[in-house]
Amino acid sequence: MAAGVATRIYPFMPGGAADGTRLVSGAVALSDLTDKPRFGLKGGGSAAWLAAQGIPLPPVNRIGEHRGMRILRLGNEDILLLAEDAAETLADVKAIWQAAPAPKGYSSWREEGWAWMRLSGPRLAEAMCSLCALDLRPQKFGTDDIAQTRVGHIEAVTFRSPAGFDILFDITASAYFARAVAAVAGHAA
């Protein structure tokens, strides 16, 4: 493949495993952010290494912020950096991590292993209520909270984004998840 051309094919792209699966739009809308930059570290030394880079780490199941990146603490030594609008900052962190000596944790490969989708729309609350058993009302689930639970019958990590809810889950379930959301949106509409 020619230099400069994307070499990764994500599920909903032409040629991807979920190619042709419809993403709902309208009162409930699902969008795919799987090609957005992110980087996960896991295992002993992850938290200490990130802290040594000046990245402030929130408590477990909370979200922090650093130079435009969202810092998701999924466990004591399981941290995910999301960089929807901070690709360069994230690329710097990754480059420093790759060159750094151990202990530094290991890559949890979230950019390839997980799909990243966003649920939004005026009927978001009803849809989310059908997809997830947790109480996600704003008074119970704040903007810096993380829920590691089931969404649409699959294991997922969910949290609020300005537009709605972001959901991270096993990338191989992309088409299944899109269909589960479409079914719920059909009932919510």
Added chain:
Amino acid sequence: MKLLTCPMNGPRNIDEFQSFGPVRAKLDPNATADRDWSRHLFRAENRKGILVEWWRHVPSNYFFLAERDLVTNEIIRTFDASQLRDRA
């Protein structure tokens, strides 16, 4: 819906959890008689009473311990594995 309280994630549907069986003593194979070692490998206890078990919250891959009454199936408490280490 049956609930189990994960020490890290809070109360969740028990569907989100996987049981990994009772916490067992770690025997030294070199210092254990063959009969006891065989029993350790192949026999499972099936007594009444309260047992400490390993459980995993699947979405977060978090392993923790739960005390369960084997007669009533009531989960008495759940706690982080570090508490067991601290007690030992």
